[in-house]
Amino acid sequence: MIRVLGIETSCDETAASVVALDDASAPRILSNVVLSQIAEHAAFGGVVPEIAARAHVEALDGIVEAALADSGTDLRDIDAIAATAGPGLVGGLIVGLMTAKAIAAAAGKPLLAINHLEGHALTARLTDGLAFPYLLLLVSGGHTQIVRVAGVGDYRRWATTIDDALGEAFDKTAKMLGLPYPGGPNVEKAAVAGDPTRFAFPRPMKGSAQPDFSFSGLKTAVRQAAQAIAPLTEQDVADVCASFQTAVSDALADRVSRALARFKTEFPHEKQPALVVAGGVAANRMIKATLETLCDKAGFRFVAPPLKLCTDNAAMIAWAGIERLNENLEEDDAFDFVPRSRWPLDAVSAPVVGSGRRGAKA
Numbered sequence: 484m485i486r487v488l489g490i491e492t493s494c495d496e497t498a499a500s501v502v503a504l505d506d507a508s509a510p511r512i513l514s515n516v517v518l519s520q521i522a523e524h525a526a527f528g529g530v531v532p533e534i535a536a537r538a539h540v541e542a543l544d545g546i547v548e549a550a551l552a553d554s555g556t557d558l559r560d561i562d563a564i565a566a567t568a569g570p571g572l573v574g575g576l577i578v579g580l581m582t583a584k585a586i587a588a589a590a591g592k593p594l595l596a597i598n599h600l601e602g603h604a605l606t607a608r609l610t611d612g613l614a615f616p617y618l619l620l621l622v623s624g625g626h627t628q629i630v631r632v633a634g635v636g637d638y639r640r641w642a643t644t645i646d647d648a649l650g651e652a653f654d655k656t657a658k659m660l661g662l663p664y665p666g667g668p669n670v671e672k673a674a675v676a677g678d679p680t681r682f683a684f685p686r687p688m689k690g691s692a693q694p695d696f697s698f699s700g701l702k703t704a705v706r707q708a709a710q711a712i713a714p715l716t717e718q719d720v721a722d723v724c725a726s727f728q729t730a731v732s733d734a735l736a737d738r739v740s741r742a743l744a745r746f747k748t749e750f751p752h753e754k755q756p757a758l759v760v761a762g763g764v765a766a767n768r769m770i771k772a773t774l775e776t777l778c779d780k781a782g783f784r785f786v787a788p789p790l791k792l793c794t795d796n797a798a799m800i801a802w803a804g805i806e807r808l809n810e811n812l813e814e815d816d817a818f819d820f821v822p823r824s825r826w827p828l829d830a831v832s833a834p835v836v837g838s839g840r841r842g843a844k845a
Contacts, residue, residue, distance in 0.1 A: 485808060486513070486554075488561045488586070489801025490547065492579030493571025493599045494624070495520040495530045497542040499550035500797035501561070502609070504805050510609050513554035515791070515798045516546050525664045529654060536574030543582050550797070558590045563813070565804025568596035569823030570625070576822035584818055595804040595813050596820035600828040602799035603761040604632050609802040610788040613757055617786075618746050620739060620774070623762030624650030627696050629742045630828060631749075632759075635806045640829040641742055646699035649731065650764050656705050656727055660720045670724045671767050677718075677725025682708050684730040689737045694745075696738055701730055732773040739774065743781045757784040765793045 484505040491498040497520070501513040520538050524530050551557055566583030569576055580596065587594040603621050607613040616633040618641075627649045629642040647655075650667060657666025662673060684704050687697040705727055712719055739758070746756055758778050764770060765787055778785040792798060807813055814820070827834070 485562050485805050486556060486560055487563050487565050487595075487801040487804040487808070488547070488550065488558075489597075489797035489799070489804060490543070490564070490566040490579045490583050491599070491602075491795055491797040491800045492539045492543065492575040493567045493569070494575060494795055495524060495535050495538075496795040497539050497546050498795065498797035499543070499547045500801045501550055501554035501556055502798055502801035502805060504809075509612060510802065510805070512609075512798045513556065514550045514552075515796060516550045516553060517791070517796055518542050518546055521665060528658050528664050530572070532572045532574050535572055536578055539575050539578040543578060547582070547586070558586070558592070561590070561592060563587075563593040563595055563804055563808060564590075565595040565597050565800050565807075567599045567602070567800050568820055569598065569826035571599055571824065573822055573824040576824070580820065580822050588818070593808075593813055594817040595807055596817045597800050597803045597807075598826055598828055599795075599800075600626065600628075600826075601636075601638075602803045603793075604630060604638060604828065605635070605803050605806050606761055606788045606792050606799045607757075607759040607786045608806070609799065610792060611786050613759065613786060616750055616753070617757040617759055618742055618783075620735075620742075620758060620760045621762050622649045622735075622760065622764035622770075624648060624654065626762065627698070628828075629694070629739065631746070635810045636812055638829045640827070640832045641745065642694040642696060642738060644696040644698060646697050647702060649696070649698055649735075650762070652698040652702050652731070653764065655702055656724070659706050659709055660715065660723060662720070667764060667767065670728065671769070673721045674724035674728045674769070675721075677721030677723070679725040679729040681722040682726035684708070684726050686730055686734045686737065689734055694738065694741055696734070698731075701727070701734070728767070728769050732770050735770060736773050736777050740777060740781070743777070743783055747781075755784050756782070757786050759786045759788075761788060761793050763794045766790050
């Protein structure tokens, strides 16, 4: 049996988890402790990196102790320590990786520096036993990508955003409309009572041969529509949210449909191809329903891990550690690894540069 302690501190969740795997059974999440910092950042309408890093420092030791206690193990039972080393907010990454280094050094355990995106990419193998290859749609506050996952460490990015990530667009739309943080769930909640046809928002990149995403123009259209009818009533806000959410769903369906067609071309012998959706935006019910319908029509299996494993968590980091141990992909110099605020999952594909305001997306 392999037991790995995972640590995740890339943004505003402090998390630790113990995951186990043996030859005779499916992987088991023995513990998964996540402490959210939403309350600390709510007044600012978004994550403040310095506050996040300090909160990680204050909480992480207790979170690790709780994860070990919940799993019924102690450090003597742990085979390796896996920690998120990027991408993310560098202050939080330093806290988590340095803590993992200290634990591993003191206990004499191997250390694995894990790419946060690889944790998302491999979660479906933890929850659903999914075999390679498959497609991953990662939609979160920091990333919007379509990635071909052919094996542990074998990833190719097929599409990414040329400007804003989708989660960022949700959060900024909420802020423009006076909705509380976090934006995504509150936009979805308001949209329930809204008219999705009232505002004809653009479907960015729809129909384009270029496979990438863009959400900056949609965000601008939302701001212009809101300013034109200000002051906004509660119904106005609901209609804007519903129209925005519909535009996002349509745009995603168009972009993803191209990736599904490409996957079938490149892997014609796959009898049951799969699309995995991960990241916080995967919790949106309309987006999920749209993608499920798209997959049904294209003959794809739709896989969405449970919400608690789609958002940031340490179980996915521990599992990525186990996957790397099984493939003998652990690095000899992990104790010298420096946290990376940007760390592309696919190091081969060239960065995509949009307007130049943000430069290359990870």
